[in-house]
Amino acid sequence: MSTWPDTRILDLLGIEVPIIQAPMAGATTTAMVIAANEAGALGSMPAAALSIEQLREALTTIRQAGTRPINVNFFCHQPPAPDEARDTRWKALLEPYYRELGADFDAPTPVSNRAPFNDDACRVVEEFRPEVVSFHFGLPEKSLLDRVKATGAKVLSSATTVEEALWLEQHGCDAIIAMGFEAGGHRGMFLSDDINSQIGLFALLPQVVDAVSVPVIAAGGIADARGIVAAFALGASAVQIGTAYLFTPQATVTASHHHALRHAQASETALTNLFTGRPARGIVNRVMRELGAINPAAPAFPKAGGALMPLKTRDEAGFSNLWAGQAVRLGKDISTCALTRELAEQALAKLQ
Known part of the structure; x- marks a missing residue:
């Protein structure tokens, strides 16, 4: 898979296909991460809902399965006042x-x-040295971010507006996830709490691409090869996909969530x-x-x-x-590895 029109994310993160399996707290398993890695994508382990001991166990399992790059994702919110x-x-x-x-x-x-990124979590990063560390709700304080960068990890974070993308670039992100209004799960918004100002991916993406110099990853409403091709046409260097992976047997979802995904x-x-x-x-x-x-x-x-x-x-x-994005009807029952390979092969064929 060496003929992608933009290889900046492949080169930056050391992956084979420009697909990031989204870190979905509660649904992503180590098996999903490992399978996404095996297919050449970037497997992502969410840490927000895990204890430090559970995170160590998960990363040990993933590291034992192979040597491909992995992403560990953290929330970096401020706990509320009582x-x-x-x-x-x-x-x-x-x-x-x-x-x-x-x-x-x-x-x-x-x-x-939900525990925010802190000293204990940073020690796990320093111990396991994941190739990529991503954040939701902005970035952690500078001292913690500096420690992450000192491990050699590439840093990603989500932007839901152009202003957030510029802030992330100015504060040291190596690539930015442009998160459209269509995306499932938590909005990554951190400079504003006004959901009425949130932007759909196809309006947000080209504006972010024009505004920043780092590579941009498209997220929100992408669940098939057509969405990947459209994202590349608008300037993305890669895509992050979440909802489609909820349909795989490697996802852990409740019986109600499983039913809702297939019938909504x-x-x-x-x-x-x-x-x-x-x-x-x-x-x-x-x-x-x-x-x-x-x-x-x-x-x-x-x-x-x-x-x-x-x-x-x-x-x-x-x-x-019952977290899900607007592309929920595009999901289908297929394994994580097969889904990743199918998406990459079909998208690459359309891009030729």
Whole structure:
């Protein structure tokens, strides 16, 4: 696969095909990362939902499977200040569901947490020296970023606006992921919290490409070879694909998520803050319909999910996040390795 029209990402990251398997917390497994690597793409391990011990175990498994480059992804948000009044109002809004489903409303609220990149996580990077380290919600503080760069890792992060892309380049990113409005999971937005200003990929991508000098990776709504070709036509050097990999047997998704992925219509995804407190795209379910996908009562990220946990155990489909992007209808049941190879071969053929 040496005839891609733009090989900057291949050269920068040491991969064979310009595809990055998106790091999807909770759904990505070590088997998915290994299989994506075997097909010549960049396998990505999400760390946000893992303890330090779990991350070490995952990276040990991946490293034992081969020597290809890997990406480890971290959130770098600022933990919110305590706000008991907001937490109380949020749980009160959910009380009718507790009563209906027989959950104990008076029991202590479970803790929903996502650890930001910190000294402990940085020590794991220094220990395993992944070839690529990517971030969501901007970049960590300079002292931590300098330590990451000292390992030799290439640094990526997501931009949802041109302004964010410029900020990331100015602060040391080696390549930028242009994340369109279509993308599933959490928006990478970090300079603004106004979701009304978010941009679709095909408008965002060429503007980011024109604005920065580093290579740009396209993400959002890409799930087949046509999307890859279109991204290259707009100046991308590679693509990051997430939702399509949720259909593979290497993904870990709940039974409800599995069913929703295969039956939702393309128009049935929406941005929601109900499950974590930050806007993220998922398949619309009961709680999103009844409370509104974006509800100002939801506590700040990542605390919103705690009060939903007892409801999820009783109605998984209605109260759990079903992350997916707008290209959900393009997904098909195929293995991670086969999907990656098929996407690369078909896209390359169209680009000739």
